Amino acid sequence: MVADAYYIRVSVDGDDVPLSGHCNGNANSGDCRFTATQSSTPTITQVEPVSQASLPGIIMKLYGKIYSGVYGSNVPSDEITNGVTERILRVYAHAQLCELRGENDTFYGLEMDNDGSSTNGFMKCLTKGTFVGNTNASFILEGKYGRSMPDANLLRVSSNDDIYMFQTYAKVTGVNPSTGSVKGGTLITISGQYFDETNSAVRVLVGGTECEVTQEITDSQIICRTADQLSAPRYAGNRGLNYEEFSSTYHSFSDLPNLADLLTNATDYSSSVIDEFYFTENDLDGYSTRTHGFFIPPHTGQYTLHVKCDDSAILYLSTDDDPVNKVLCE
Template sequence: SVNGATRLTIQGDGFAQERQFQLNPVDDMFGNRVTLVSNTLSVPCDVERDSTHSSQIMCYTRPMPYDYYEIHVSVDGVPSMCRYSWFCSFRTVWYRTPTIESLSPVSGPPGTLVTVYGRIFTDVYGSNTDLSSNGINARFLSQAVKKLYRVSALGKLSMFQTFAEVTGVLPSEGSIMGGTLLTVQGRFFDETDQPARVLVGGLPCEVQSVDDDRITCKTAEHQMNKNAAVYPGGRGLKMEVWNNSWPSSLSNIWSYNKNTTGYWSQWIDSMPYVLPREMDYFTTRFTGFFVPPATGNYTIYLNCDDRCDLYLSNSSRPENKVKVAYQPYYVNDYTQLASQKSQVLALEKDKPYYMEILQQEYAGAATINLGLFQGESSYTEDQTDDAVNEVQDIGADYDVFDEEQVVTFDMWPANVAGVKEVQNVTVSSSCSDAVCSSAFFTPIAVSASAAEVETALNSLWSIKPDTVMVTKQQSSEGSHFIVTFNSDRGDFKRLHFEVFGSDTNITVTEVTKGRGNMKTFTLLWGRIPTKPIAFNASKSEVQSALEDLMKAECPGEILTFEGTDVKYFKDFENDTSKEMSVKMKQKTFNIANGGTPVDHSGFCGRWSLKNAEILFKDTTFFTNIHLIFFQLCFAYKGMLKDEVGMRFTYQDSKGTTLTLTTKINTIFNKVVGENVIISATETRKGGLWIRSLTGDFFRVWENKPQV
């Protein structure tokens, strides 16, 4: 059973028995331990100690999902081996799971005899009794199907609802000025869920004391309403029946009374209500009050066998009733005819609204039912079938305009002598070359030669297609790299740098301020410059320079092969079809949330990874790790949370598997479009769709004020 309570008997030898009844053992691993293990889950099986000895262990399973499980046993912390592995397995299946599918009745006072229907194997619950009364060796621990969980007028989930009974009121008369001490007699009065509340003629009666069989309260001043013909009473509805009746119209039922042939009546507490199947050709009238559990919008649904009308008043007065729903012929549920559904009704909490249902039955089964849709709910469809989850479509509308810019040259100077920019980069470090060359690898070692620095600078997009020349000098202050910019552009901003340790210092000073010869100019887009453009360039030359900024090309400083300096690289360019890209995703990430490779132009090349949560995952097992990587480099498009996470799993010297998780705060650029309008369209209204109404939604009608 997936609900647990299945008794397993494990046979073998060498099981613990001497300390089976030791209370609160110091060592939690002592004695026999049984665990059911699947591919994804480990679930303990609770050992029944008084039924366990050296050659047998008895345990009771816990609730667990449908799956195949291996049985693992340890004795005083030492794992035991299964002699025949195919005998040491267990499977949870639906047809071995006790399930409650319906019960009758669904409400009543405490002590009501309830009949439970479903897949029930046994009447033994949590004892050492060997057999059930039907001879089956099983334990009872069932689950109810979700449709049995109903929402009451108090907003609570239940399968069965109990209620108190009022048997009498003393005195039966009192002053309209109030102050009469009233004793309400009955059964099952309590204040377990909330304080007792007494209404006399619809007005609060101040509670003085509460006992199981009586409540005393003091009445309030009461203004007599001489126009009232009926008053709300206790829970439920009054059902009146006329056997052997064939009205041509349901409205003819209003001419029937107690003296009409075939009359009888009965109080009912819940809907749907099913009349005896042997009854045919009769009419019924249900009368009472509907009392909304909360202020809000409601829609009432009607269903019956064979035809029926529903009337509702806007108050407690019957003369104000109007037809709000009707079913002219037999249909099998609420949703077949538009007429079965009322308009949306704005109703007030705890206000009684007079209602009537007129119904006629021809032959066969006879039922009457009301459904109620309430526009608000604190429950979801996972909790009860009465809940309806809200569904909304969210859309974003925005305006797109092509940007237009004009570049104008006014009085452009000619014959200007250019001056090359010269900068001095001074690097000082207290660590040795051997250490620094590996510890501070990315991107340039502090001990680098002039040629290495020159190569690194010449690969920068901000310098290309121009070049630099670098010379190196040593002094007591450190290494001096003299950088000369071979460019007609003239002035350059000072080189930017980053260091990865507190023992290294870098300064950049401008030795010679460059000056352009005015033969070329550059344009910046997103702080990235174009290649130099001749001041008298053609339209196509300017367009080509700007389009170069949008090309999907990887910068040269990004190494495109894995090795000593690069742990992981993926550009998604190996596969050119969507099918292959999915295979690549599974191979690369081996997880469900690794994102989807899609054919969109990315930062580098043609492909990119859409909606990726994990950028890199390595399941390789290392005995010792001495790898240091200082940079994580990736290009992205869209909105990212300002956080990068890392998780590391390892085994300590004791063999215990541990996991460390860290979060690195960072700032990702966020670009939000202008004039964006976000709209939400409700495609399905959420709320409560209560298909079975218990008596606490209704009040019977009486001819005089009631308690």
């Protein structure tokens, strides 16, 4: 909601109540008006996790200008040092309640910065439900504060144009059998968690081609029949980028192209899958990384790619799906 003055108007079953029926006949009086101000609006600036391992039923951390560390009667009024006595009423994630307290009434985490004197702080809550997809989080404070809003830099846009704060996704734990004919016809059982069809039907791709779902999907199992496989040697596959790190190998800017020649059997080598191209490393110095994956444009158009790094970085983009044809972006 944009900071401004708003007048309340009421409708019943789709029919507008006449202005004469508002606020004793004075629809433009102060009784029918409220003002939203930025200075009194709680703001979420950071969510953890964003998506990696962000399965339903995890502990989520919300950080920002939350104003209050009071929930129920956890903080006596004489111990509040930032002057905000209003309580946190509810926290939401996946459009469901996100619980601040667990067993034995113990908080998952609720703390204000600067030993309680700041209006910035964080809360941790346990998410509910099994919803999979793009979603948001918010909380409500008593009094003039109301519902929180996300910082604009926190919002993301998905490939289907959803605006969201974080994602939840299904987890695949097994595929059986692990081999089959390239001519298709193999029945595959996919095991996992949170195979949710709330927003859309489950779609399975094997080797980049559609795998026909043959039985009713459960929360933990999908059975599908493979089709003839494409001859293409590469396909996008699952979410994420392959992140490789050489913890004690340093390359200067002029020597960065030689990173491609480093071997994965090096003693300082490690790898993982990351969900974002943006990442930080605060524990190492004098190291090198390389990241690769598929870029799938959600829309036809011109795209500008930017690189920001400390100390230095270079970016390659292939002309097709083969990394051999990569070209240095200059």
